[in-house]
Amino acid sequence: MPVFPFMVFLFFPYELVLVSSELVHAELPSRITALSGSCVQIPCRFNGSEINLKNAKSVFGFWIKKDHVLSNSGRLIVFDGSANITKGFSRIEILGNLSQGECSTVFYDVMNNHSDNYYFRVETNMPGQKYTYQNPINISVSDSPQPLILKPTDLKEVTENTTVNLNCSAEAPCPKQPPTISWSNNPESANITTQLQEKPDKTQSVFSHMTFKASYMDHRRNISCTVTYPRKTSNDSTVETTVMLQVLFPPKETCITIDPSASVSVGTNVTLICKSKANPSNNMNYTWHKRGQENQLDFGEQLTFTVNRMSGGWYFCTAKNEHGIQKSEEIQLIVAESLSLIIGCVVGVSAFLLIFLLITLFLRVQRVKASTIKETVIADQGQEKQVQISSIFANGAFVSGEELEMPKDVNDIVHYGEIDFSTPQTKSTTVKSSGIETIYAEVRGPEKEMNQD
Template sequence: MTDCTAGALEMSVFPFMVFLFFTNELVLVSSETAELPSSITALSGSCVQIPCTFEVPEDVLKNAERIFGLWIKHDHAFNKQGSLVVYNGSTNISKGFSHIEITGNLSQRECTTVFYDVMNNHSDNYYFRVEIKPQDWKYSYQNPINIFVSASPQPLIFKPTDLKAVMEETTVSLSCSAEAPCPKQPPTISWSNIPESAHITTQLQEKPDKTQSVFSNMTFKASYMDHRKNISCTATYPRKTSEDSTVETTVLQVLFSPKETHITINQSTSVSVGTNVTLTCKSKANPSNNMIFSWHKRGQDNQLDLGEQLIFTVNRSSGGWYFCIAKNEHGTQMSKEIQLIMEGSVSSLDQSLIIGCVVGVSAILLTFLLITLFLRVQRVKASTIMETDVSDQGQEKQVETIYANGGFVSGEELEMPKDENDIVHYGEIDFSTPQTKIPTVQGSGQETVYAEVRGPGKEMNQD
């Protein structure tokens, strides 16, 4: 399309023909449009991508040999005073920008363009213009896009915006999206205080107006350990400024039954009669403002008391195992038992240790005694065998044992005959009168003579 000045000049020279041409051009102007967002926010120090498509008559495009795209700042008129051609595709020259690149395929009616190194003074309306050769078809589309350059990133979109308390074990889904005015340099999204079971996916998405954003989704099962977590989402933009990120935070509220229930005591668990004891029941729960605590003692059916604390003065029957139960609207939990020991008394654990030691020592002693008895029996058997003639050839003879006046003399202490000619004689010994001579030994041959032995003051009859 020619500009208005050229159109007026041509009308004065060729009034009829120009009128028809001008009338035809007006029809083109009223019917052809470019599809692009009405506005876009760019981030200073970064780039901005403008999604763009345009309309052109099919016969013009079909016979095109060369197609050029142009971008005009402030006004759509190509040569109007005040307007500025910031990019001319026919010469590939950029003005006011370090670099501008049309990434769309113009032959496919695509005019998507990237403006690099956008600065605050670049905020304005921009118009797209196309020129087609050899038909010399030129047209400036009159619907502009307004580029607004901001020094700070746009706020994140955090969903759900009204996150309410969730029940534990419930699946929670949080999403965070950040504008990506320059998809070639998209922001990086990160999460903090990530729950242990979280699964995160992040991708670049196109919005209905063809602009893009980075979308990150995190799903997890709510745990009581996630209660009151400040879960935040941060988008960081790759640019050379100090303000390169934006953050959104939500506080997670989880409803759960009592957890980690336990007892604390104000002093040692070893107490004496007359001591004041305070037991406190601790538990995590949400809600916690309406929790109920009950106190119990092992071996007793009735509960001791209600309340977070159990306070009492120790008496002789106070020793034993205590526990508490915490309850809210979502459930209950019992604490571990705590033992209260009376000073001077032996605990069941100590009793078990003592009994175990006694049993162990007794077992050792019994084993030792059995082994000793066994060894003695073996020695007795061995002695008996030695005193018995066990030789088949009769080389050893049994030696009788002589008992005299309650004394004991073993056969081993008697001197055995040295050869077969030696004769053993037994004599008579009289203890009634003093003896100065050795009794005469009688006997002959192989016979053995048995004599009567008399003690002083008493006689024994001979058989």
Template sequence: MCNDILKCLFILLFWFSETANLPSRITALSGSCVQIPCAFGVPDNELKKAESIFGVWIKHEHAFLNSGSLVVYNGSTNISTGFSRIEITGNLSQRDCTTVFYDVMNNHSDNYYFRVEIKPQYWLYTYNLNPIYISVSDSPQPLIFTPDLKEVKENTTVNLSCSAEAPCPKQPPTISWSNTPESAHITPQLQEKPDKTQSVFSHMTFKASYMDHKKNISCTATYPRKSSKDSTVETTVMLRVLFPPKETRITIDPSASVSVGTNVTLTCKSKANPSDNMTFSWHKRGQANQLDLGELTFTVNRSRGGWYFCIAKNEHGTQNSEEIQLIVEGSFDQSLIIGCVVGVSAILLTFLLITLFLRVQRVKASTIMETDVSDQGLEKQVQTIYANGGFVSGEELEMPKDENDIVHYGEIDFSTSQTKITSVQGSGQETVYAEVRGPGMEMNQD
């Protein structure tokens, strides 16, 4: 037990000052770089007296002067040994010793210790209690899918993430997706993990559709490296969507047109998940009762013709198929017969109406024409009569001077509603007389 509080605080401060905050292990990709997050402890009073502060990295052994150890980087001289370049990117005056090792190779796999030197000779310390092991690999680390998708319901929003280790944030991997749903929205970002290492994170959001069921969605990370080609790593997950029956349809074997006595099988097919407990019920247009479940098999007679449909059902819903007609050869559908009769009757009735109309129009035209002709004939006759009458009344009648002169008489008898015109031919000249005789009237000729 520690009885002196000040002494205990001093011991705690001493132990804290001898620790460095480093990941115990980090995996690097050969031909790329690796960033080591690092923080160290040092007493405030020592840090305040510092005129200069340097960082040192030692490989394999922590002893600075040990022959088995190798100083791969000395900040006081800024010299790297065994590496193309090492750079401390952290601010040492703020106890940040984050460092980047460039172009790591397989032979660089080992333990590494951080050492701090504060000058003038106030603080020289190697943090040997917590080294970091750098493991160099020719292949990138596996990708991580979250969450581990098992089943999602149709029309629900799905959030899927893919993350790739980024041992070298200065040259991070790029993440791409393939075979993604049409509604997918993707957002990439760089994330820092609790141990201060980083990873590239890609988030995808989409609405689940039955068309995405059993779709293999792939996530691929591509790492740039100092080699002939980049390194890639890929992970695939199968999406499972729960949905009610879709694309329900009927097939008929042997065909939709059969003769009496043929054995026919109607099969209902549909897409659904789950499909193990899916049921199919059969129905016929005009019949209220359900026909059967599963496949529908029967021997065809004339009453079996008609329109059939099926209903597919699982725990998430139902769907009706389109109707399909089973035609029995030699028989006709009643509705088709009625339709044909009505159509033919309508055509005949229209034809008769048109014929009757045309006939009436012809009769009217003929009557009008006859009336016009009759009126024109009578008018012509009357004009002749009045012309003759005017001639007789307007001129002095001369008696023939000898018996050779011939007198012509014309007679119109209205008692019989007829006009009679008589003309007598004589030699030399022709005289036309018109006589109008009405009932009770006589006209004497002297």
């Protein structure tokens, strides 16, 4: 068999190999990092048309460690597809369809001593069709997973109410046992999607995307991305990275505090402090105002003055930065003398109302007493009148029948009239003497009583 010189062409990340008189190549990443205790998947593809796989009844794949030269005694066939034999590994599985040039393979339970170069070899049942590809893949086994990639790493220019996108990705050397990604301290409004992605060299990574709308409450928030790798060991392996969120926003929660208090006496030094949250805050502008006054009182974070009688009233401040402005709620400053005057007025009015109420009550009681006395007098006079009516005096005026009406009750008291016989009478009825007419009255009691007598 004639020997032809071979030529190697570098085509990153693959190598092109000229074996015999045909140009054949295997598509392999030049390097892959595996995690000890886990598995590693090697993407692999070869040009099947160049070795006439269509006419082959069977195709077998091999993996050789250390060297591609078959005569080298140091070589080790770790996987023999023709006999399904695995050496040095717990298990090796070719996932691809070799008849279609697919040779992707999974090495399970890799350990540190598995770090080395590995070559792929394909054989068919047809004579002369045995090819070992000279572009190996280097498997590097590590006890620690590869670092995460969190983008963007600098969020200082995020403005409030703008949409923020964070991407966290990590190597997935074993898609059969993919790592999991989790986020911590993320905003409640965040929307997260996670998936496996294929990279240009056919290896895979786990990719998580977070999106949310920035709020001033997210300023200086530490958002962490954590990746956990399942391993055939006592503990899973995790790796984490954190980014601090920087949000630019206008003044928020602007308010005023008064030192020493909101109620002070005349002559006291008082300080009003305007507080506000903002980013940036190093160039904040503060303006002071008082209700009822058009002009500003002062500028600056603090307003200090000596209290006088005119200092009382409602104060407010405004805070401003390059992103906006906000006005605080008004706060009242009470001067103690004014407070005493108000309290004195309230007490005076209350005392006046109390005195008025007492006088009104006294007068009402007096009216009630007077009415009671009057009714008593009227009652007494009525009784006296009844007595006068029931008594008939001599030489009195004529009394009508109604006034002499006797009580209807037989038990009522019977009043007898008094007749004066001091003057001798000659007639039994009426005697006229000296022009004076004397009337004699006859008093009778009830018939029942008279009958009893």
